[in-house]
Amino acid sequence: MSKVKTDGKMLNATNKLKNEMGRHYLAIEQAYREGKPTAWATAGTPVELLYAMDVQPMLPENSATVSAALSKSQNFIELAEDEGFSYDLCSYFKTNVGAVLSNAEMNVGGTRKPTFMLSSDVICDTHVNWFQVQAERLNVPHFTIDVPHVVSNTTNRQRDYFKKYIAEQLWELLDFITELTGTEYNPEKGYKIALNSYELGKIWQDIYELRKNIPCPVSTRDTFGGLFPLFTMPGLKSPIRLYKKMYEEAKERVDNGIGALKQEDFRLAFMGIPFWYNLRFFSNLEKWNAIIVFETYVYAFSKFANPNITKEIVINYPIETMAELALSFWYIYDLKTRFEKLKETVKDWKIDGIIMHDNLSCRPNACGMYDLKRKLMEESDIPSLVITSDMNDPRKMNETQVLNQIESFMEILRKRKKR
Amino acid sequence: MVKIAYFDACIETPEEILVAADITPIRLFGNPMIGIDEANEHIPPNHCVWARNILQQALKGLSQDIKGIIATHGCDCTNREFDIWLESVNLEFFYFLNAPLKRDNAALKFFMDDIKELIIQLEDKFNVNITTEKINRAIKEMNYIRDLLREISKYRERMILSSSIFHDLVKNVQQMEKDKAKEMLESKLNELKTTKSSLDKKMKKILLTGSVIDDTEFIKFLENLKYHIIIDDLCIGTKYFWNNVDETDDPIRALAKYHLNKPIYSTKFPSYERFKTLKTLAEQYNVDGIINIAQKFCEPVLYSHPYFSKKFRELGIPYLFVEMEYNRESYRQLTTRFEAFAEMI
Ligand code: SF4
Numbered sequence: 001m002s003k004v005k006t007d008g009k010m011l012n013a014t015n016k017l018k019n020e021m022g023r024h025y026l027a028i029e030q031a032y033r034e035g036k037p038t039a040w041a042t043a044g045t046p047v048e049l050l051y052a053m054d055v056q057p058m059l060p061e062n063s064a065t066v067s068a069a070l071s072k073s074q075n076f077i078e079l080a081e082d083e084g085f086s087y088d089l090c091s092y093f094k095t096n097v098g099a100v101l102s103n104a105e106m107n108v109g110g111t112r113k114p115t116f117m118l119s120s121d122v123i124c125d126t127h128v129n130w131f132q133v134q135a136e137r138l139n140v141p142h143f144t145i146d147v148p149h150v151v152s153n154t155t156n157r158q159r160d161y162f163k164k165y166i167a168e169q170l171w172e173l174l175d176f177i178t179e180l181t182g183t184e185y186n187p188e189k190g191y192k193i194a195l196n197s198y199e200l201g202k203i204w205q206d207i208y209e210l211r212k213n214i215p216c217p218v219s220t221r222d223t224f225g226g227l228f229p230l231f232t233m234p235g236l237k238s239p240i241r242l243y244k245k246m247y248e249e250a251k252e253r254v255d256n257g258i259g260a261l262k263q264e265d266f267r268l269a270f271m272g273i274p275f276w277y278n279l280r281f282f283s284n285l286e287k288w289n290a291i292i293v294f295e296t297y298v299y300a301f302s303k304f305a306n307p308n309i310t311k312e313i314v315i316n317y318p319i320e321t322m323a324e325l326a327l328s329f330w331y332i333y334d335l336k337t338r339f340e341k342l343k344e345t346v347k348d349w350k351i352d353g354i355i356m357h358d359n360l361s362c363r364p365n366a367c368g369m370y371d372l373k374r375k376l377m378e379e380s381d382i383p384s385l386v387i388t389s390d391m392n393d394p395r396k397m398n399e400t401q402v403l404n405q406i407e408s409f410m411e412i413l414r415k416r417k418k419r
Numbered sequence: 420m421v422k423i424a425y426f427d428a429c430i431e432t433p434e435e436i437l438v439a440a441d442i443t444p445i446r447l448f449g450n451p452m453i454g455i456d457e458a459n460e461h462i463p464p465n466h467c468v469w470a471r472n473i474l475q476q477a478l479k480g481l482s483q484d485i486k487g488i489i490a491t492h493g494c495d496c497t498n499r500e501f502d503i504w505l506e507s508v509n510l511e512f513f514y515f516l517n518a519p520l521k522r523d524n525a526a527l528k529f530f531m532d533d534i535k536e537l538i539i540q541l542e543d544k545f546n547v548n549i550t551t552e553k554i555n556r557a558i559k560e561m562n563y564i565r566d567l568l569r570e571i572s573k574y575r576e577r578m579i580l581s582s583s584i585f586h587d588l589v590k591n592v593q594q595m596e597k598d599k600a601k602e603m604l605e606s607k608l609n610e611l612k613t614t615k616s617s618l619d620k621k622m623k624k625i626l627l628t629g630s631v632i633d634d635t636e637f638i639k640f641l642e643n644l645k646y647h648i649i650i651d652d653l654c655i656g657t658k659y660f661w662n663n664v665d666e667t668d669d670p671i672r673a674l675a676k677y678h679l680n681k682p683i684y685s686t687k688f689p690s691y692e693r694f695k696t697l698k699t700l701a702e703q704y705n706v707d708g709i710i711n712i713a714q715k716f717c718e719p720v721l722y723s724h725p726y727f728s729k730k731f732r733e734l735g736i737p738y739l740f741v742e743m744e745y746n747r748e749s750y751r752q753l754t755t756r757f758e759a760f761a762e763m764i
Pocket residue numbers: 090091092093123124125126127273361362363364365
């Protein structure tokens with residue numbers, strides 16, 4: 001393997017991300033110092049409602065990625081396995097169990113005992129099981145939101161009562177929080193937070209819009225990291241400022257024809273969660289002058305991609321908005337929608353091929369991937385590569401093998417370009 | 420008679436609705452004797468083998484008279500697999516029944532809405548009229564079947580009926596026309612009334628729990644190792660006839676309630692409540708031990724195992740957890756573990 005080139009230029013604004021996340025962790029520390037309510041939340045839950053109810057959220061998934069980036073996740077995972085949790089269970093979950101068991105500090109992915117936990121089955125069963133396990137071990141209350149599963153033949157009539165069911169639970173959640181903390185829901189605050197979240201999501205989408213340009217101004221290093229405020233701080237003002245800076249800088253690059261890569265020969269999409277313990281892996285792509293211009297996983301968290309949700313609806317019906325959003329985003333699209341969306345994305349972002357991560361931790365995400373790959377090729381002549389690994393468990397990554405697969409895939413893409 | 424298959428990781432499909440539409444509900448079971456190469460082209464190898472096995476059968480073609488499928492919300496595997504069925508399996512009717520995760524009032528209302536939607540879609544597709552009267556009649560019929568099964572189960576408790584024969588019976592009821600099932604159960608019950616126990620009283624009395632266990636050969640395998648499943652909390656077992664549907668309530672409400680009031684499944688929330696059911700059963704039946712079987716990669720069961728293990732240890736109830744491949748060769752490989760447990764208890 002030749003030496004990895006490091007042309008990939010990160011945005012200056014992304015460097016500020018550390019400070020932004022630092023602020024998030026400080027807010028958590030402060031909430032503890034001051035005895036304010038805190039909650040663990042799983043990705044896909046309406047974290048906005050926690051902010052609206054003056055509860056400081058913590059997202060253990062985010063913490064788990066910190067552990068992985070600092071090469072601590074394997075150790076935590078093994079501690080969880082010693083407790084009897086199977087080798088085959090989600091490595092985010094096990095990282096969290098191990099981190100809590102070993103009283104890890106927040107800066108290595110530890111989390112503190114919260115006032116309560118908020119989960120949902122919108123993305124996976126793991127979220128619900130994970131918090132059930134930890135709520136029992138830490139002896140804290142746990143609220144879970146049941147989100148009906150949308151499939152390829154779900155009708156609009158069904159969506160209506162799905163939405164009603166979710167909204168009803170969100171109101172129950174607010175009561176649950178009031179009972180625990182004494183804070184009443186303030187609609188004024190509720191809509192302001194929803195609006196901030198809307199704005200945050202929209203700017204994120206604008207950044208993605210810029211990535212349609214050739215050359216692409218923003219690399220995956222910016223987006224994989226840049227995603228965290230989206231799901232830890234939706235509803236706050238400060239990440240909006242950061243994203244605006246990212247946007248402006250990217251725009252400037254576009255205006256000047258500057259790309260994140262010096263030479264951009266191949267544009268790729270990445271489907272799934274990256275390997276947090278080995279993010280430099282993605283730099284390997286640069287040796288083929290390839291750049292990832294779209295990540296379905298990252299885009300998923302800019303939840304306002306649903307065209308039914310306008311700014312007016314967000315302002316007037318923040319709770320119903322959250323209910324509607326829970327039914328459609330990249331992470332949970334049914335197979336048919338995933339196929340359609342991928343086809344559109346490939347066209348709009350001028351993508352040459354897709355890398356799909358068959359994540360050993362994440363069965364819900366991996367299910368259907370083989371069909372997608374086949375259908376994309378057969379019906380739309382879009383090539384994809386499925387690589388098997390894990391987002392947080394380095395034991396499950398065979399780097400040489402994966403690189404060889406990518407090498408062959410790039411060869412295929414090269415030949416296709418010549419056609 | 421039209422048949423509709425259902426794919427259920429628990430047992431929450433309201434068969435009464437189909438019966439009321441003059442449709443025979445056929446529950447789908449795995450077949451551990453087949454290869455699953457075609458299913459493997461759709462689903463990665465670290466996903467539940469049981470769910471893949473059923474997909475395999477569907478890809479190969481279900482029986483001719485099966486016109487449709489209801490897949491009932493279970494776990495991530497079954498839920499996500501539905502879209503693959505839609506894409507690749509050749510049937511006329513597909514319905515994903517969103518049996519709720521939770522057990523509260525909001526969930527009940529939602530479940531009722533989803534059952535009503537199933538009725539609308541069945542009526543549209545098969546040009547039938549599923550009236551309240553017909554559903555009430557179906558509820559009565561199914562309640563009678565549950566009564567019979569509960570009666571028969573008592574013979575297993577008294578060690579007159581073997582656990583494998585009982586398992587096979589429950590399985591058959593889930594795949595037969597209901598009046599035939601009724602006849603079969605009535606005649607079995609009559610036979611049992613005069614049967615003397617031939618079972619070895621020294622067999623270990625076990626409470627069996629875990630993932631879907633649908634291969635009767637596995638139960639036979641346990642019997643050969645001198646285990647008698649005196650009670651279970653399985654969907655091919657007590658959860659199929661735990662209690663009856665209320666015949667005085669609005670039928671759709673009664674059906675939804677019936678399913679939500681049964682002891683909870685590992686796939687639903689809060690699944691830890693299962694511990695209470697298991698503890699009660701273990702004490703009530705004075706079992707020698709509990710065996711918890713996880714189908715390989717069955718996340719719901721894998722998540723709760725350490726909690727159960729801790730709780731049963733505290734209670735001093737012997738507990739064995741086994742992860743099992745869905746093939747008969749793997750049973751044999753587990754012999755030593757089961758033998759060691761039998762010796763211990
Ligand atoms: S990686 Fe998958 S299974 Fe694990 S928490 Fe995330 S979505 Fe759930």
